[in-house]
Amino acid sequence: DADVTQTPRNRITKTGKRIMLECSQTKGHDRMYWYRQDPGLGLRLIYYSFDVKDINKGEISDGYSVSRQAQAKFSLSLESAIPNQTALYFCATSDPTGLTGELFFGEGSRLTVL
Amino acid sequence: TQLLEQSPQFLSIQEGENLTVYCNSSSVFSSLQWYRQEPGEGPVLLVTVVTGGEVKKLKRLTFQFGDARKDSSLHITAAQPGDTGLYLCAGWDTGNQFYFGTGTSLTVIP
Numbered sequence: 498d499a500d501v502t503q504t505p506r507n508r509i510t511k512t513g514k515r516i517m518l519e520c521s522q523t524k525g526h527d528r529m530y531w532y533r534q535d536p537g538l539g540l541r542l543i544y545y546s547f548d549v550k551d552i553n554k555g556e557i558s559d560g561y562s563v564s565r566q567a568q569a570k571f572s573l574s575l576e577s578a579i580p581n582q583t584a585l586y587f588c589a590t591s592d593p594t595g596l597t598g599e600l601f602f603g604e605g606s607r608l609t610v611l
Numbered sequence: 612t613q614l615l616e617q618s619p620q621f622l623s624i625q626e627g628e629n630l631t632v633y634c635n636s637s638s639v640f641s642s643l644q645w646y647r648q649e650p651g652e653g654p655v656l657l658v659t660v661v662t663g664g665e666v667k668k669l670k671r672l673t674f675q676f677g678d679a680r681k682d683s684s685l686h687i688t689a690a691q692p693g694d695t696g697l698y699l700c701a702g703w704d705t706g707n708q709f710y711f712g713t714g715t716s717l718t719v720i721p
Contacts, residue, residue, distance in 0.1 A: 501653075530709075537620065539699060540654075540711040587653050598642055598703030602653030
C-alpha cells in the first residue's frame with residue numbers, strides 16, 4: 498500500500514458543484530501539503546498544515562479550503578468548482594525532524610470541471 | 612511567485628546521448644531537491660543537495676548544487692528510455708517552504 502493515498506484518483510464534475518479530495522498517510526509525518534500541477538507551471542502550493550491545529554494558506558488558496566481531521570488525514574475542498582480549477586492535485590507529507598526538507602507525494606487526483 | 616526557473620522546458624534526445632538540465636534562482640535555499648515524475652504518478656525524490664558546491668552521483672545521474680546555493684544542475688550520461696519523465700527541482704528555505712521549478716519534460720527515444 499502507498500504511504501500517501503489520495504481519493505478519488507479521477508473526478509469529473511460540473512461548474513458550481515462542491516468537491517472534496519481526501520488524503521491519508523501512514524508515514525507518521527506531522528506536515529501535510531496540497532499542491533496543484535498545471536502544464537508548464539510546475540507545482541503550486543494551495544494549503545499546508547504543520548500539525549492538526551495548524552492551517553496555512555499557500556500561493557494559490559483562493560477558491561479552496563482544507564480540513565486537517567487528524568495527523569494522518571488532510572482534505573481539500575472546492576466549495577463551488579469552476580473550469581479553471583481543472584488540474585492534477587497532489588497531497589504530500591514531510592518530516593520536520595529531517596534536516597533537508599523532503600516531500601513524499603501521493604499519486605495525484607485528476608479533477609476536471611466542465 | 613515563481614522563484615525557480617528550469618531549462619530547457621522540453622528535451623527530446625536519442626538513447627545514448629548526454630544532457631544537462633538547469634535550475635536557477637535569485638534566492639538562496641537551505642537545500643535543493645530533484646524529483647522525477649512519471650505519467651499518472653506523483654513526483655519521487657531522486658536526490659537532495661545541501662552544501663554549496665556539492666556534487667552527488669546516482670548511477671548515470673550527476674547533481675550539482677551551486678556554490679552560492681542558488682542554482683543546481685542535473686546531468687544524465689548515456690540517457691536511456693527509462694529516464695523519460697518530468698524532472699522537477701525544488702528549493703527548501705529556512706521558513707519551511709518548498710518552491711518548485713516549472714519542470715523539464717525529457718523524452719529519450721530508443
